[in-house]
Amino acid sequence: MRANVYLPKLTKVISVKEEVGGVRSIKTFRTQFLDGGFTHKCGQCAMLSIFGKGESMISISSSPLVKDYLQFSILKMGRVTSAIHDLEVGSIIGIRGPYGNAFPIESWKGKNILFAGGGIGLAPIWSVLQTTLLLKKDYGDLTLIYGARTSPDIVFKEELADLKSKMTVHLSIDVAEPEWKEFVGFVAQNILDKKPSPVNTIAITCGPPIMIKTCIKALSEIGFKDDQIYTTVENKMKCGIGKCGRCNIGRHYVCKDGPVYSWAELRQLPQEY
Amino acid sequence: MVKHEDVRAEAKKLLESGKVKYIIAYELGADGWKANPVFIKKPEDVDKIIWGPTCFHNLVRFVVDEKRRKVQQKNPDTRPVGVMVKGCDSRAIVILLQEKFIERKDVHIIGVSCEKTGVIDERKLANKLKGRKAKNVEFGPDENFVVTTEEGTVDLPASEIMADRCLECIAHVPVITDVLFGEKTKRTVPHPFGSVEKIETLSSEDRWKFWSEQLEKCVRCYACRSVCPMCYCDECVADTITFAVSPDTTAEEKAQKIKWLDKSPVISENIFYHMVRAIHLAGRCIDCGECERACPVNIPLRMLNKKLEKEAKLLFGYDVGFDPEKPALISCFRDEDPEDFIR
Amino acid sequence: MDKILAKKDFPRWLEALGAYDVYAPQLIDDVWNYELAADPKAVSLDYPQTAIPAKKIVFPQREFFFEFREADTDDYKLKELLPEGKPTVIFGVRACEGKAVTLTDLVFGGEIADDYYWKRRNAAVLVGLACASPPSTNCFCLSVNGSPHSKEGLDVLMTDLGDQYYVEILTDKGKKLVSEGGAIFHEAKPPDKKAAEKIHADSEKKLARELKNIKDVPAKLKGMFASPFWDDESMSCIRCGICTYLCPTCHCFDINDEVESQTPLAGRRVRTWDTCQFPDFTMHSSGHNPRPDKAARLRQRINHKFQYFVEVWQNYQCTGCGRCITLCPVGIDIIKVVEKVRDHAS
Numbered sequence: 001m002r003a004n005v006y007l008p009k010l011t012k013v014i015s016v017k018e019e020v021g022g023v024r025s026i027k028t029f030r031t032q033f034l035d036g037g038f039t040h041k042c043g044q045c046a047m048l049s050i051f052g053k054g055e056s057m058i059s060i061s062s063s064p065l066v067k068d069y070l071q072f073s074i075l076k077m078g079r080v081t082s083a084i085h086d087l088e089v090g091s092i093i094g095i096r097g098p099y100g101n102a103f104p105i106e107s108w109k110g111k112n113i114l115f116a117g118g119g120i121g122l123a124p125i126w127s128v129l130q131t132t133l134l135l136k137k138d139y140g141d142l143t144l145i146y147g148a149r150t151s152p153d154i155v156f157k158e159e160l161a162d163l164k165s166k167m168t169v170h171l172s173i174d175v176a177e178p179e180w181k182e183f184v185g186f187v188a189q190n191i192l193d194k195k196p197s198p199v200n201t202i203a204i205t206c207g208p209p210i211m212i213k214t215c216i217k218a219l220s221e222i223g224f225k226d227d228q229i230y231t232t233v234e235n236k237m238k239c240g241i242g243k244c245g246r247c248n249i250g251r252h253y254v255c256k257d258g259p260v261y262s263w264a265e266l267r268q269l270p271q272e273y
Numbered sequence: 274m275v276k277h278e279d280v281r282a283e284a285k286k287l288l289e290s291g292k293v294k295y296i297i298a299y300e301l302g303a304d305g306w307k308a309n310p311v312f313i314k315k316p317e318d319v320d321k322i323i324w325g326p327t328c329f330h331n332l333v334r335f336v337v338d339e340k341r342r343k344v345q346q347k348n349p350d351t352r353p354v355g356v357m358v359k360g361c362d363s364r365a366i367v368i369l370l371q372e373k374f375i376e377r378k379d380v381h382i383i384g385v386s387c388e389k390t391g392v393i394d395e396r397k398l399a400n401k402l403k404g405r406k407a408k409n410v411e412f413g414p415d416e417n418f419v420v421t422t423e424e425g426t427v428d429l430p431a432s433e434i435m436a437d438r439c440l441e442c443i444a445h446v447p448v449i450t451d452v453l454f455g456e457k458t459k460r461t462v463p464h465p466f467g468s469v470e471k472i473e474t475l476s477s478e479d480r481w482k483f484w485s486e487q488l489e490k491c492v493r494c495y496a497c498r499s500v501c502p503m504c505y506c507d508e509c510v511a512d513t514i515t516f517a518v519s520p521d522t523t524a525e526e527k528a529q530k531i532k533w534l535d536k537s538p539v540i541s542e543n544i545f546y547h548m549v550r551a552i553h554l555a556g557r558c559i560d561c562g563e564c565e566r567a568c569p570v571n572i573p574l575r576m577l578n579k580k581l582e583k584e585a586k587l588l589f590g591y592d593v594g595f596d597p598e599k600p601a602l603i604s605c606f607r608d609e610d611p612e613d614f615i616r
Numbered sequence: 617m618d619k620i621l622a623k624k625d626f627p628r629w630l631e632a633l634g635a636y637d638v639y640a641p642q643l644i645d646d647v648w649n650y651e652l653a654a655d656p657k658a659v660s661l662d663y664p665q666t667a668i669p670a671k672k673i674v675f676p677q678r679e680f681f682f683e684f685r686e687a688d689t690d691d692y693k694l695k696e697l698l699p700e701g702k703p704t705v706i707f708g709v710r711a712c713e714g715k716a717v718t719l720t721d722l723v724f725g726g727e728i729a730d731d732y733y734w735k736r737r738n739a740a741v742l743v744g745l746a747c748a749s750p751p752s753t754n755c756f757c758l759s760v761n762g763s764p765h766s767k768e769g770l771d772v773l774m775t776d777l778g779d780q781y782y783v784e785i786l787t788d789k790g791k792k793l794v795s796e797g798g799a800i801f802h803e804a805k806p807p808d809k810k811a812a813e814k815i816h817a818d819s820e821k822k823l824a825r826e827l828k829n830i831k832d833v834p835a836k837l838k839g840m841f842a843s844p845f846w847d848d849e850s851m852s853c854i855r856c857g858i859c860t861y862l863c864p865t866c867h868c869f870d871i872n873d874e875v876e877s878q879t880p881l882a883g884r885r886v887r888t889w890d891t892c893q894f895p896d897f898t899m900h901s902s903g904h905n906p907r908p909d910k911a912a913r914l915r916q917r918i919n920h921k922f923q924y925f926v927e928v929w930q931n932y933q934c935t936g937c938g939r940c941i942t943l944c945p946v947g948i949d950i951i952k953v954v955e956k957v958r959d960h961a962s
Contacts, residue, residue, distance in 0.1 A: 004731050006681045006871075006885070007696055023523055051684040051692055052875045052883055078901030082528035092692050209904070236900050238871045241728045244890070245868035246897060251924035270841050270919075272906050302947045304753060309947030310852045330946065334854065396646050406753060490645075492668065492677060492861055495894075499856035500945050512896060518903035527901065535874050536888040537678045567945035569667050569858055571647045 005241055008049040008094025010034045013087050014069060019155040025076045026120055026155055027085055030062075030069040031095060040064055041102030042127040043232060043260040047240045048072065049094030050083040057237040057255065059124035060098065063131040070095070073123035073155060099240045100259050103128050103204065103230060112140035114196050116215050118187045118207030119148050122155055124232045124259075125206045133166060143196055147172035147187040151180060170194050188214035191222065198223040204230045209273070216263055226264035233259045233266070235273055249273050274412070275385055275455040280357070281319040283383060283452055287355050288316040293381050296355035297335045299328045306409050307395070310335060324357070324385055324454075326410045326418050329392040329436065331561040332356050333365040333502040340375055341505075355381040359392070361438070363447035364559035364594030365502045370449075371594075371601050372557075374505060384447030386455030389416050390431040391439025396571065398434045438562035438575060441465050448595050466583045468576055484544070490570040491543040493536070497564035497574055498550060503557045510534070510553070511546050551577040556585045556602025559594040618804040619783040619794060621774075626781070629797040630656035633705060636741070636793075639673055640707040641666050650706060661708045661776065665751040669864035669937065670706050670713040674737045675720060677861075677889045681732070681871070686880040697884065699732060701739040705793060709744045712757050712935035714769035716864030717742065721769075722929050723867050732887070741789045744770035748815050749822050754938025756951060758820060759827035762935050765816035775812040782812035825938070827951045830922070833958050837923040840960060846911035849953050852946040853893075853910045859940035859948070860891035860917065865933045868892055892916050918953060 011031045020026040040046070040060050047055045062071035076085045087093065105128060115122075115129050132139045144167060148154045151173050163169050172183040172190045183190045187207065196203075203224050205215040212231050219229050235247035235254040242256030250269040252258060261269075280298075287293045300311035300321040308327045312335075313319055336356055343349040358366065363384060369375045393410060402422060409421040416431040432440065439445075443465050446457050464470065472480060498504045498511065507517045510533050518527070533549075534542050551558075558578035565575040585591040588611055591602050599605075621629065630638055630653065640653040641663045648666045650673060653659045680697040687693050717737075724733040747755070747764035757763060767773050771790035775782040782804060785791050794801055840846075860866045870890035875883035890897060893913050899905040907913050925933035934950070941949050 004696055004698070005728050006730075006732075007694065010692060010694070025524075051686075052873050052881050054873050055871065076524040078524060078527040079530075081901065082524045085524075094692075094694070234900075235906065236898055239869070241730075243723055243730055243867070244870070245892065245920075246890070248920070248924065250919075251927040272841075272912065272916075303941075303949045303952050307947065312848075312851050335852070338851075400646070487645075490647075492857075492889075494857040494861050496854070496856035496858050496945055499854040518899075520903060522903065535886070536870055536872055536890075537874065537886055538888070539678065563945070567856070567858075569647075569862060569943045570649070571645045 005096070006239070008047065008055075008096040009036060009038075011070075011093055011095045013089055013091045013093065016087065016089055019073060019157070020153050022152070024153070025085060026073060027076075028061075028071060028073045028155075029084070029087065030071050031093070032069050033095070034092075038098055039067075040070075040098035042105055042131055043103040043124070044098035044100050045124075045240075045255075045259065046070065046072075046095050046097030046099065047237075048080075048084060049096070050080055050087075051094065053083040054080045055094075055238070055240075056080040056084065057099070057234075057240055059127070059232065059259075061123045061126040063127050063134060065131055065134050071126075073120065073126070075120045096240070099255050101257065103260050105131060108202050109138045110140065110200075112197075112199075112201040113142050114201055114203040115142075115144045115146070116187055116191060116203060116205040116207075116219070117144070117146045118211040118215075119153060120155065121205075121207030121211065122146055125204050126156070128204060133163075136166075140200065142167040143170070144168070145170045145172075145187060145190050145194060145196070147174070147183075147185075147190060149174045151177055186214065187211055188218040191215060191218040195222055198225070198228060202228055202230060204232075206232050226267065227262050229263040231261060231263065231266065233261060233273055275324050275388070277323055280324055280383065280385070280454055281322050283454075284313060284319040284322055284355065285316045287381060288313065288319070292352065293355040294339075294350050294352045296322075296357070296383070297332045298322045298355075298357045298383075299324060299330070299332075306407050322357075326390070326393045326412055327395075328357075328359070328385075329395075329562070329566055331362045331365060331500070331502055331563045333358060333362050333369070334500060334563075336366070336369065336375060336380055337502050337505045340379070353379050353381045355383055357383045357385055358447050358450075359385055359387055360442065360444035360447050361559055361561040363449050364444055365561060367449055367594040367597045368503055368557050368559060368601075370597035371599060377597070382447070382450045382452075384450030384453040386447070386453065386457060387439070387442070387445040388412070388455050388458050389460070390418065391435050391442055391445065393418060393434045394436040395566075397436075398429075401429060401434055436562055436566070437468060438560050438565075441467055441560070441579075444559075444595070449597065466579060468573075469579045469583055472576060472580075485540060487572045488543040488547055489540050490572055491538055491547070492570060493538045493543065493546065494569065496567040496569065497547075500563045500567040501554075501558075502561075503554055503559075504550070510549050547574070547577060551581055554578050555581040556591060556593055558582060617785065618809060619785070619801040620804045620808055621781045621783050621797070621801055623779050623781065625797075625800040626661075627656040627659070628800050630659060630707075632796045632798065633793070635703060637702055637704040638707070639670075639704065650708075653707075659707065661745050661774070663708065663751075665710065665937065665939070665942075667939070667943065668862060669716065669939070670709050670742065671716060671720060671864050673704060673706055674717065674740050675724075675733055675867065676736075679732055679887050681885040681887060683882070683884050684873075685882040699735040699739075701735040703739050703741070704736070705741040705743060707743045707745070709742045709770060710747060710751060710937070711744060711764055711766040711768070711770075712755075712762055712937040713864045714742055714744050715757075715762050715766055715935045716937075717769040719865045719925075719929070719931060719933060719935070720867050722931075741771045741793045742769060743790070743793070744773040746773060746775040746812075746816060747819055748776060749819065750824060752938045752942055753824050754941040754951075755823050755936060756825040756827050756938060757936035758823055759825075759830065760932045760934050760936045763816075764819040764823070775815055777808065777811050777815070780808075782808055784812075825951055827936075827954055830932075830954060830958060833954060834923040834926045836957055836960065836962070837919050839962060840957065841915070841919075843960070845956070845960060846915040849948075849956070850910040850914040853914055853948055854946055855893055855895055855910055855913070856945065857889075857891040857893055858943050858945070859950075860893055861889055862939045862943055864935060864937055864939075865921070866891070868897075892920070914948075914953075918950070918957070921950075922954060922957075
């Protein structure tokens with residue numbers, strides 16, 4: 001019998017790591033289901049339940065090839081995410097999912113992949129990045145252009161240092177800092193600076209809404225076609241299954257028909273997100 | 274008698290001279306007999322303006338919208354908006370002025386006197402007509418209304434179909450205007466708090482039973498709050514997240530906001546919402562009756578507010594919404610204010 | 617197959633339905649609403665239109681999802697709180713409400729079905745009442761692919777023939793419900809059928825309002841997304857929830873945790889109606905709001921009903937009951953708005 005779709009599965013937090021401290025804190029959590037669980041595809045999300053506070057839809061940033069845990073990176077923003085930040089190793093939460101559509105990574109085999117992320121936006125595309133790294137022989141060149149406002153705001157700092165030996169990584173921060181040797185400016189500007197080739201390449205971009213808009217513009221400028229650019233959108237969500245009516249963009253529900261969209265698809269929808 | 278042509282002429286003058294941005298007035302709705310709010314922006318549209326017994330709306334509500342709009346704009350047009358007001362509505366403007374929510378120069382007040390009668394109550398009229406459909410409602414020559422249905426016209430005494438609040442009205446001529454239409458008739462109201470006194474005769478238990486039954490019906494559509502000109506708070510007790518959030522509001526601040534009300538329309542939350550709203554309107558509610566009219570399940574909401582208006586009068590000698598220079602009720606005191614609750 | 621039920625026998629049918637929760641329209645404080653019928657003899661089907669439509673019985677304004685309780689430290693027990701699914705019958709359902717339920721069925725069904733909705737829906741028997749004359753001055757069901765005697769979504773359709781009801785059994789659930797009444801039902805005869813058919817045909821001529829030629833409205837709306845049209849139309853909107861809460865087809869909801877005890881932490885996850893017309897409906901935690909103003913929200917309501925829902929389900933998300941028009945405190949008229957869209961210069 002199919003389980004009640006609104007009932008979360010009890011899950012244990014097995015690790016908590018602070019990526020970014022301070023007021024705009026970001027923490028990475030790894031979770032393990034107490035009983036059963038689900039497998040996911042790159043780009044899908046899950047509803048995390050903090051009983052007594054509510055639910056929050058978060059992208060699953062671990063690769064589907066990793067079976068031991070699910071990984072989520074969460075920016076502390078409001079009531080539920082503040083409660084998530086108070087979790088410790090061993091805390092029990094609820095998780096239901098996986099929700100949404102996936103990045104069509106099967107159809108990208110043989111292509112180069114360009115990841116363009118800003119701030120917390122690296123988390124939703126991290127699952128694709130990790131998967132393509134693990135299946136490196138199936139894909140072409142992998143490039144990451146990632147930036148944050150300041151160097152402390154960079155997420156996955158250790159993982160990025162490690163990544164440099166495995167793929168091309170260009171980092172940036174918005175405003176110059178004394179120790180910073182790499183690009184200074186916005187991610188979109190870094191894209192124009194590094195001019196990655198659009199030939200046989202798919203670009204995936206994610207970050208704050210303004211960054212997504214400027215990056216799509218920059219990518220188009222250097223020759224990427226609308227169907228070569230992918231992004232993942234967010235909206236306020238409650239049910240996660242396309243029934244409560246909250247997250248719609250036109251006729252689509254972001255939780256069900258999204259959150260992954262090519263720019264060719266997204267620009268057809270009303271620009272209301 | 275208030276003539277449409279006179280009001281229209283004034284409106285036209287104001288728009289042609291550019292003195293006002295637009296005029297908030299009444300027009301005839303799609304059904305052909307009830308009024309609706311309308312925003313007249315062009316002089317050629319003034320012929321839409323009407324005045325009649327179905328002009329029950331408190332148009333000052335839209336003066337609040339205009340203020341909200343101005344706050345969002347970088348270079349707002351600072352000309353006033355014209356607004357048609359009845360006596361009760363004009364008292365709402367007084368409250369907004371007392372609270373410094375708007376300035377006097379923000380409104381050009383087009384007052385309309387209710388003369389001998391006020392506005393009708395749609396439900397009372399429907400009950401009287403017993404299935405016949407109203408096609409037109411006009412003020413009669415005396416204290417009556419002339420109602421036309423598909424069967425002909427019928428004279429109905431005002432006392433039978435007038436809105437409850439009009440039966441207790443203490444300001445049938447606007448108290449603050451830039452221009453006034455209609456005569457400054459004198460009307461005496463024998464029982465300005467009659468409806469409240471009737472409930473006060475019930476025992477404590479019966480009163481609790483009455484209000485529990487009524488507030489059980491509430492579906493928390495918030496029409497009562499939405500239609501009230503004085504419910505202009507950006508951050509309302511009833512809404513946990515309709516509060517002023519800026520990019521600088523920290524997660525802690527959001528996380529620590531107290532959730533006063535659950536969204537569930539159950540009796541505990543409903544009573545809390547309505548009682549808090551009534552208390553927040555103490556000394557501010559001017560009994561335009563819109564909350565009660567807007568309520569889709571017919572809860573006698575204005576009585577909650579009227580009770581507090583009575584308290585303001587009896588305990589503190591305070592007349593709500595007459596003098597814009599006077600301070601708000603809860604921001605002033607007199608030495609002789611009662612102290613028997615201090616033990 | 618069709619039956620006749622004398623009006624004087626109608627209470628006897630209700631008395632035979634002891635195993636059901638029986639809902640019927642009742643007048644309380646001048647407002648009609650579907651309520652549990654305590655006294656079969658007091659139930660009358662002679663009524664205009666309820667304020668709250670029949671959707672409230674299959675999709676109540678508040679229902680529980682599950683209970684959560686902190687057991688030991690960092691261990692929780694969850695208890696699913698599915699509705700009982702007690703057999704329920706609703707009398708007096710208008711055609712527009714029956715059709716509306718078929719639309720909410722589409723939303724709550726599909727690949728991922730909503731168990732709470734379906735528990736109630738499957739247990740509910742909808743007994744329709746054909747509209748001999750329009751229950752509201754704002755009815756326009758014919759304009760949105762409906763009719764005053766439509767059978768969509770209904771299990772039984774009753775037509776008032778004066779001193780008796782013409783009873784058409786439409787589904788197995790309806791058959792069972794009628795059989796509970798036993799011998800009080802008689803076989804309908806050809807003249808009865810003709811009388812019912814005449815009432816149905818005549819009812820179509822009596823609708824006061826129409827929304828004509830709206831075939832191209834979905835495409836028109838697509839082109840009007842950025843138009844200042846919505847600013848003008850929404851100027852008098854006071855952003856309450858009446859139009860959507862009282863709409864038979866609207867289905868938006870909120871999910872919240874209601875805490876009953878802090879230590880140990882215990883409470884319930886609760887679903888309540890919500891509306892796209894409230895300013896904070898789409899507001900993100902960050903404060904970013906995709907629909908920050910009334911114009912955007914009115915545009916969403918009209919677009920959802922006359923464009924998006926059509927694109928997904930090939931049906932208008934409106935059954936022409938007119939409640940939003942009748943009960944809007946400022947008289948915003950969906951017929952007028954859609955007509956203006958239809959006639960808007962491209």
